[in-house]
Amino acid sequence: MTLDNLKHAQRQRLLFLDRCFTWRGVGRRRDLTDRFGISTAQAANDFRAYLSLVEDAPEYDAQLKAYVAKRHHRPLAPSSMQDVFEVLDTSSEDELPAALPRANRWLDTHVAIALHDAISNKRKIKISYTSMSSGETAPQWIAPTRFTFDGETIHFRAYSFKRGEFRNFHPSRIEPKIDYPTGEIKAPLPFDLEWHTLSVIWLRPSVYLSSAQAAVVRREYGFSDDLLKVEVRKALEFYIDRRWGLNEPGARLEKVKTELVWPEDNGTLSTRS
Amino acid sequence: MTLDNLKHAQRQRLLFLDRCFTWRGVGRRRDLTDRFGISTAQAANDFRAYLSLVEDAPEYDAQLKAYVAKRHHRPLAPSSMQDVFEVLDTSSEDELPAALPRANRWLDTHVAIALHDAISNKRKIKISYTSMSSGETAPQWIAPTRFTFDGETIHFRAYSFKRGEFRNFHPSRIEPKIDYPTGEIKAPLPFDLEWHTLSVIWLRPSVYLSSAQAAVVRREYGFSDDLLKVEVRKALEFYIDRRWGLNEPGARLEKVKTELVWPEDNGTLSTRS
DNA sequence: CTTGTTCCGTATAGTTTTTATACGTATACT
DNA sequence: AGTATACGTATAAAAACTATACGGAACAAG
Known part of the structure; x- marks a missing residue:
């Protein structure tokens, strides 16, 4: 029995439980029923599954009325800081959050769709791009190849026909339009060594x-x-x-x-x- | 019919579909079957549900063999940049990622558990804390109240009995141990005005x-x-x-x-x- | 211009997952 | 002693999902 042969939904629940034990040290059926809206019977099922999966399994503590992780508990899977915080945070809904406002970075959906389309169909696209160094805005044809992510903002990699090289671009520097001229790429692009x-x-x-x-x-x-x-x-x-x-x-x-x-x-x- | 009266699992699938339409502009049953491991029949079901939920619903394009979002598609729910990138990224598994290595920040599980325990049971805890300004490490009693998150690292808020005020603390500056002395908080803590x-x-x-x-x-x-x-x-x-x-x-x-x-x-x- | 592929859709029967409910145990609070 | 809240188990019923088959439209290749 492994995580992999479980259904997606149950796997998600067990991973959440895994984070509860790893970062809070305790787990209750309540955690699952609250978060996933399942019945207590199903939560009991999930607990049984989790306990059989993990080595050195948590044990029930009748005083605490909760399962308690062993001192040397080994998580089934690693977690991102965001996931860890979700488990550790104790905010209520109506209150100010304990996390910084995060999604303030913004991306225009039409720009994203046009770029995604160009990338997946290997087409070139004409954009008006504002240089932050010179401050000027000029149209140019580019061939986007991949989206990239620095943890905060989404960028993309593209071949610039104007410069004759691959560069990193920022979607927000593209002048927003509903759609953009596109074209077929005639000659194959050079190899993007960097x-x-x-x-x-x-x-x-x-x-x-x-x-x-x-x-x-x-x-x-x-x-x-x-x-x-x-x-x-x-x-x-x-x-x-x-x-x-x-x-x-x-x-x-x-x-x-x-x-x-x-x-x-x-x-x-x-x-x- | 709203998102809220769906089961968690299906809601997650519809939200993913929502992001496909919003950021890629197209959606296929394949997107759901790949990501959630469901059957095509169920994916067709989800599509039907999504199309009935969203206003100005995407329509099938027989040329593209995909549903295409309307120009002025309105997403059902906002998405984090991380979620958007997941939808836009085209990495294969074995390749170098297009995102920066992210979870490099690290948090000790025993520290997290001890702090979480102190917070939820309103207890004080004795830690050895290293000041980054003076570089010195000294033991002190603190009463942690909340975890906080700046998008990258998890911190916490606590009352410092040594300083007589609330301060922001960094878990990684706590000297790691398996467990920490804790105690009951006698007098009620002052109000944390900041x-x-x-x-x-x-x-x-x-x-x-x-x-x-x-x-x-x-x-x-x-x-x-x-x-x-x-x-x-x-x-x-x-x-x-x-x-x-x-x-x-x-x-x-x-x-x-x-x-x-x-x-x-x-x-x-x-x-x- | 036929064949194969890949999308879509629908329908059915069967399996799996999940719920609702009831009942029983242990601990703690009043 | 009574109440509440954790836990556990068991059963029948409902809901979710799968496997499978069949059909249509667009398109590419032989």
Whole structure:
């Protein structure tokens, strides 16, 4: 019996239960009935399934009237911070949230649809794009290849016929319209080397930190060795710097070196410091 | 017929379909069968349900062999950027992801469980906490009240008996142990004024931007008026500044003013510029 | 221009999942 | 002692879902 041969709905419930045990340390049928609107009988079923799946299963504590996870409970699956917060947060509906307003970044649906269409049908599309450096807006044909995500905003990768190279674009810099001229791509596009190259970034706690502070940084980023290894497409490396604040004055992490792994290749070809 | 009186599982499927139509502009039964592992018959059912729920419903396009959303499609529910990206991304499993490595922030499960326990049972807890300013680690008793989330890392709010006030704490600065001494809270805690005060922050595109650039910033943050209004608990205002990069040199948004709305009150009592 | 493919749709019977309900146990609060 | 809330189990009934078959429309390939 594994997670995989369960139905999607029950799997979702067991994963939620898994997070309850992992992050709250306790689980009740109530958690499932509230969240998924199932009956207590079904919740009891799910508990039985979960307890049989996980090793070193939680046990019922009659005092607490709840199942309690073992000290060394091993979750069935990893969880995102968002998922963890959902389990730890105790907001009621009507109250101010304990999370920052999040979805403030906005994406125009017509732009998204036009780009998605161009990507999936391998077509080029004509947009008016505003450069943030010069501040000017100019029309150009591009061939979008992939959407990308830095955790906050959605960007995309495209071949710019104007520049003759692949670049990262920002949907919000496209002038919004209901639809856009599109066309067939005649000659095959060049190979997007930066996209297919892997950047392996090695980070360490800033040398200006005390050893206790460095231990905190290691804990926060989840590494215990000297260095933290981050792997990302070279084309997206810039976003790592910005999002992790690596280039800011008081940065607590600093780059030690960056290795590039080229496609069709498993060896490191180049190292920058 | 509304979303609310559907079962959780079907609701999730219709919401996913809703995102397909909203962000991709097209939807197929395949989308549902792949993602949720349901039969095509059930997917057809879900389509029927969705089409009856949404106004100005998508229509089948026999050329495309897909349902196509109307130009002015209105989604049933808003979606987070993460959800949108899931719908737009075209990664295959084995390939490098198009999203930045996300869950690199880490949280110790024993710390989370101890804090969650203290919060839900209103107990105090003794921790060793490392100050990032002084770099020193010292034990102290705190009474945690709520978890908070800045979109990336989970923090928490607690009353510090040492300082005699409520403060924001970072779980990763707590020295990890398997369990922590806890105690009953004798005297009732003071009122957490900053927590219950609402900060209304008014932002505008930086005055150094051209009007085209300012239009881009408005689009990216989803406002069309002069000012963008952001509401957040005063206790969490600091995180907004940092996460939105408001105090960085090249910031594209700048604060115009901040209004404070105190609890038990609907009027603005104080304005800072 | 026939054949195969891939979308869509509908219908039926059968299986699985889930609910509603009832009944029993243990702990805790008043 | 009575009430409430956790837990558990069992059963019949309802709902959700699957497997399968059949039919239509568009399109690509032989």
